[in-house]
Amino acid sequence: MIVVTYNSRNDIEASLEQLSTGEGIEVVVVDNASSDGTQVLLQDLHGRGLIDQLVLSPSNDGFAKAVNEGIRRSVGRDIFLLNPDAQIDGKGVESLRDAIRADSSIGIIAPLVESGPTVAVMAAGRQPTLWPLFTHFTGLARAFPRWKLMRGRHLFMRHHSRDRQDVEWVSGCALYVSERAVKEVGLLSERWFMYGEDIEFAHRVLKAGFRVVVTPEVKATHLIGSSVNKAGGRVSTMWAENTYDYYVREFGAGPVRRTIWRIIFSAGLVSRALLFRVRGLRKPELRGEYRGRAERFERFAWSVWRKGHDGV
Template sequence: MTTDDRVQSTLSVVIVTFNSAGVVLDALDALTGIDDLELVVIDNASADDTVDVVRSAWPSATVIENHENVGFARAVNEGVRRSNGDLVMLLNPDAQIGAHGIRVLRDALGSYPGDVVAPFVEQPAPQRIVSAGRMPTVWRMFTHYFGLSRLSARLPLLEGHYLLPRQVHGTMPVEWVTGACFVVARRTWDEVGGLSERWFMYAEDIEFCHRVRRAGRRVWLAPEARATHLVGQSDSSASTTVNAAWVLNLRDFYATHLAPSSRSVGLWTAVVASGLGLRGLVAAVRHGTGSPAARRFSGYSRALVRSTR
């Protein structure tokens, strides 16, 4: 396959929206002018004018209006079924990637056909972690939450669940990437069955990458491609309530797919709850008990502990 053939492969960009009028326009503007791109937007019953914003900005888009919020994975799977491209990109409405980044990802898939390729996702400063890394085993969660992963430049065994920015050097294999932005060949998507609808949202990207790797494919981080992600702002009406679903679902994924025994699930819970609690304590000392970081980390830790009772 030549470079020209790779560039000409039709890319279906699938975006799930929910009250995203305040952010989705920037995502759409970044895609303007990219050749051979099909846009599919699935709206999960937004109460704002998200659908009107999308249709005005991109009249040729396929827009699917759900009558209720069916969750992220179910909406994505429906969007992919309604798309036609040889390549599928998942993109959050609060994420942006432009022509250069998409060209890099297309070229990478030409080098690694059938695999998953993701950009380096830049988050609001300071960026302490990368939205990619290793599977959430007890060891990887321990090294991350207790700071040992900072020593992994010399000891790769200490790499955590999340990679650190300084650990990223060129296109590299990883075990998972964020569903905020990645590209996969449709044949691979169909082969592994799309996203799991086990959860309303969160953890489905890691679980998908797990199945891709079990199918003999690989997952790649291509840092020459850059995307931005506002993290948590895909719903522009989101409240400040702590939502611990991500860590509860992550434990459920671990228990279902990675845990060697029921005891290891208890150990995972203890390690992660302790690590999150410690981070909440540090944030409280530095910024006060009422600071967003202190409330967030402490809330995650408490949710894990309460879920075991």
């Protein structure tokens, strides 16, 4: 079990206490130079036995580097990644462990991650190539959820959360990796400070001949984006920028495909921003909340067009 913390004082204790219900779970926590008292709390949790190995980094070098450091220090057979603002009980982790060890074809298995009633999509889906991006943002994926050809960047909770699914990526907020997959594909890519490393890792696992699976038999909760929203600034657009960078780099997209990708991505997000602004006009009591959501989508949309950001 690898957990990377950064200013996670309000989340980490509850997350680790949930894990204490399981057996045989080694907990390795790597802190990325928190400044909010997280490190003091972690030392206390370490003393209480909720953390097996604690690494207090003097600098914040990004999520993937911290995960890789945790993997190197772990003595466990498999690896389970968990965000500090995500929660899963120890029995759930045991179930994931049992499932992945019972089927050698599975390289990654993830729980069904629930992020509240306002989040309609799963933290899983298809790689961010042109067609899945197009079906997602045009609404085709939502209109024809049972057609595999139409499945988009994200699967929808309403239609795809009842059965175990083979997917092309799962979120790094909660994913279990088999020992064989780790040995075969190695560590996470450190190309990005944060975001992008989970879809790139899943793609390598698939190319190595393993399956990537999400199962509703085990559930986790995730306070999606809470730490990023607090951070603001450039970090708040890294998801969009790094997804574009990954697409260009991994799939060898030339100028034409880059432009088409940007248009689909930006148009889809701007349309969602406009929808929230209209909702704000209709519901004045929620205008501030809707405006905030609209502005966030707009930042994502324009960030992939930033000068000098060519994804290479």
